Amino acid sequence: MSAPLLDVRNLRVEFPSAGGPVAVVDDVSFAVAPGECLGIVGESGSGKSISSRAVLRLVPPPGRIAGGSVTFDGTDLLALPEKRMRAVRGAQVSMVFQDPTASLNPLFSIGRQLTDVIRTHTDLGRAAARARAIEVLDQVGFADARRRLGAYPFELSGGLRQRVSIALALACRPKLVIADEPTTNLDVSIQAQIIDLLLELKEQVGFAVVFISHDLGVVASVADRVTIMYAGRALEVGPATEVLADPRQPYTQRLLRSAPTLESRRADGLPSIPGSAPRLGALGDGCPFAARCDVAVDGLCAETAPRWTDLGGGRAASCHLLGERVPAAAGGEGVTHG
Amino acid sequence: MAEVLAVDGLVKEFEQRTGMFSRAKLHAVDGVSLSVGGDDCVGVVGESGCGKSTLARMMVGLERPTRGAVRFEDAEVVSDADWKRMRRSVQYVFQDPYGSLPPKMSIGAVLEDPLKIAGLGDGRSRRARVAEAVELVGLRASDLDRYPSEFSGGQRQRISVARALIQEPRVVIFDEVTSGLDVSIQAQVLNLLVELQERLGIAYVFISHDLRVIRYLSRTVTVMYLGRIVEAGPVETVFAAPRHPYTRGLLRSIPDHSRIARAGGGAGAAVRQRLARIAGEPPSPVERPPGCPFAPRCPAAQARCTAEEPEEQLVDGVRVRCHFPGATA
Numbered sequence A: 001m002s003a004p005l006l007d008v009r010n011l012r013v014e015f016p017s018a019g020g021p022v023a024v025v026d027d028v029s030f031a032v033a034p035g036e037c038l039g040i041v042g043e044s045g046s047g048k049s050i051s052s053r054a055v056l057r058l059v060p061p062p063g064r065i066a067g068g069s070v071t072f073d074g075t076d077l078l079a080l081p082e083k084r085m086r087a088v089r090g091a092q093v094s095m096v097f098q099d100p101t102a103s104l105n106p107l108f109s110i111g112r113q114l115t116d117v118i119r120t121h122t123d124l125g126r127a128a129a130r131a132r133a134i135e136v137l138d139q140v141g142f143a144d145a146r147r148r149l150g151a152y153p154f155e156l157s158g159g160l161r162q163r164v165s166i167a168l169a170l171a172c173r174p175k176l177v178i179a180d181e182p183t184t185n186l187d188v189s190i191q192a193q194i195i196d197l198l199l200e201l202k203e204q205v206g207f208a209v210v211f212i213s214h215d216l217g218v219v220a221s222v223a224d225r226v227t228i229m230y231a232g233r234a235l236e237v238g239p240a241t242e243v244l245a246d247p248r249q250p251y252t253q254r255l256l257r258s259a260p261t262l263e264s265r266r267a268d269g270l271p272s273i274p275g276s277a278p279r280l281g282a283l284g285d286g287c288p289f290a291a292r293c294d295v296a297v298d299g300l301c302a303e304t305a306p307r308w309t310d311l312g313g314g315r316a317a318s319c320h321l322l323g324e325r326v327p328a329a330a331g332g333e334g335v336t337h338g
Numbered sequence B: 001m002a003e004v005l006a007v008d009g010l011v012k013e014f015e016q017r018t019g020m021f022s023r024a025k026l027h028a029v030d031g032v033s034l035s036v037g038g039d040d041c042v043g044v045v046g047e048s049g050c051g052k053s054t055l056a057r058m059m060v061g062l063e064r065p066t067r068g069a070v071r072f073e074d075a076e077v078v079s080d081a082d083w084k085r086m087r088r089s090v091q092y093v094f095q096d097p098y099g100s101l102p103p104k105m106s107i108g109a110v111l112e113d114p115l116k117i118a119g120l121g122d123g124r125s126r127r128a129r130v131a132e133a134v135e136l137v138g139l140r141a142s143d144l145d146r147y148p149s150e151f152s153g154g155q156r157q158r159i160s161v162a163r164a165l166i167q168e169p170r171v172v173i174f175d176e177v178t179s180g181l182d183v184s185i186q187a188q189v190l191n192l193l194v195e196l197q198e199r200l201g202i203a204y205v206f207i208s209h210d211l212r213v214i215r216y217l218s219r220t221v222t223v224m225y226l227g228r229i230v231e232a233g234p235v236e237t238v239f240a241a242p243r244h245p246y247t248r249g250l251l252r253s254i255p256d257h258s259r260i261a262r263a264g265g266g267a268g269a270a271v272r273q274r275l276a277r278i279a280g281e282p283p284s285p286v287e288r289p290p291g292c293p294f295a296p297r298c299p300a301a302q303a304r305c306t307a308e309e310p311e312e313q314l315v316d317g318v319r320v321r322c323h324f325p326g327a328t329a
Helices: A048-055 A082-088 A110-121 A126-139 A158-170 A188-205 A216-222 A240-245 A250-258 A330-335 B052-059 B080-089 B107-117 B123-136 B141-145 B153-165 B183-200 B211-217 B235-240 B245-252 B257-263 B303-307
Strands: A006-015 A022-032 A037-041 A064-072 A093-096 A176-180 A208-213 A225-230 A233-239 A308-312 A315-318 B003-017 B023-037 B041-045 B067-072 B090-093 B171-175 B203-208 B220-225 B228-234 B313-315 B318-320
Touching: A006 A048, A022 A037, A022 A048, A022 A064, A022 A208, A037 A048, A037 A216, A048 A064, A048 A176, A048 A208, A093 A158, A110 A126, A110 A158, A126 A158, A126 A188, A158 A188, A188 A208, A188 A216, A188 B245, A208 A216, A216 A240, A216 B257, A225 A240, A225 A250, A233 A240, A233 A250, A250 B183, B003 B052, B023 B052, B023 B067, B023 B203, B023 B228, B041 B052, B041 B211, B052 B090, B052 B171, B052 B203, B067 B080, B080 B090, B090 B153, B107 B123, B107 B141, B107 B153, B123 B141, B123 B153, B153 B183, B183 B203, B183 B211, B203 B211, B211 B235, B220 B235, B220 B245, B228 B235, B228 B245
Parallel strands: A022 A233, A037 A208, A037 A225, A093 A176, A176 A208, B041 B203, B041 B220, B090 B171, B171 B203
Antiparallel strands: A006 A022, A006 A064, A225 A233, A233 A315, A308 A315, B003 B023, B003 B067, B220 B228, B228 B318, B313 B318
């Protein structure tokens, strides 16, 4: 087993509320091996974005990390002084957001923004930083990158802007890129281009990716492994192709069935999940999906927290109905790269 | 299918400033013909800038066409009175249920408003109809006193649907109504739309960028590119054997988890779907390239494609606008 590049264990993120702190991420563990792509799938409120932001200690206030550990490349990120954390962000771990305008400054040319990032995090001089900027723009598919350095974000289409934000994320040769719904607002043909680009660069450059998405199809086409999240908890983990082909946790199964595919027919119906996601403050001790789960057992699922069941082959799921039970610690084991 | 609403050679031009003194014509919709009726469901698919929303806005009378005709119940819609009559029978549901529901009106008032404006019934009969409409979309009568902000995104979309249905339309146009919704909620809304259509026997025009949703809901699909229809036909035929290279490209660029499911889990074999790329981006609708508008991105383009604009032709019951309509999937 190779040591994970990123190892998140028992992460808990809380937001204050009138009735006391509410955990939006509760006991979530995941790990990413070097060069691997982990997909985190979930609906809104599942905690997928917040958990990934917690890795960089970028939980928006008043939220705070209330427990767990984040180990990156052997370093405990939660214990790092803020100054050293800044050297990690953008250099060793970078982010690509859904909205490329969030990471681009409209007032500066893309060349200026790239060289700024490069010079902040490396000791390259002006000319070398510019050369690196050209190189990375070229990598993300800008024809004639040298000439495009002077372009401003508003002059670019949405797809090209997302390419620039990927270039910004890659400029300092990070070991890990966290991509939070990077293709969600793009047209399908542009989405396919961006996914292809990310996969190609990952192979070429060798960085690892945490890819967050609500779109099962997108995750299926990028991720090596997936973590399925619901209401702030992780419910199932494993190799992407296996989890998507043969989901074991009832939520994963129902989520997959409710997503239309290119083969869905109206005559067959689309099995939906009744109800809506629970209010996080109102969650009891039991399985967060129990209230909507059609196989939930009375007096068990809603009352008692399910344990992680190791399903072998790097797969694990959290559900009372999965047969043999293993100690809770196996949750951590199940999600490390095996 | 008895035709209820049709558009014929519809054109919408917008003027766009290209400099301090210069203006250019932008052809948002450029010669589109399409008809809908009965309990038909026409899916319209295309990427941003293809003109699908402008087309929808003209079909409900929110936008008047520059050229071309709109026909409603076999008569051309010409006068303001015609448009007004049509607008009651052709309703529109927007993508954004946050922006389209007035925040300071209770749901009951939101639903009663169109009936009041149309001068239908007295207070008592209107309220009865409102109560019926909320139940139709799966909400409770007790929800009528609540305000839009008290509802989730999926519930708001149900309210928008109820508002569209309350005037008993013959056609409802849905513009990206499930785009912002979570997967499990999207399935609920899609099922509701299917159920309502079967119960009420009305026609749908369903606009979406998501081919998976179009595949599920529609009987016929219309693919638009740069203001034109490039392919239109029965959904089964078009999805099984797309004739237009753009449709083929779109279908191949949809990430689809079912392909992985079908390939089976096993030893985690490399069944990851390789997404096909359609190279480049759509050209500007202001500076339309000569010939076929898809030619600059088309993997099968030949000399003729950049020189001569293809006419629409009928191939096995499918309308295709391509010089070389291939039948390979």
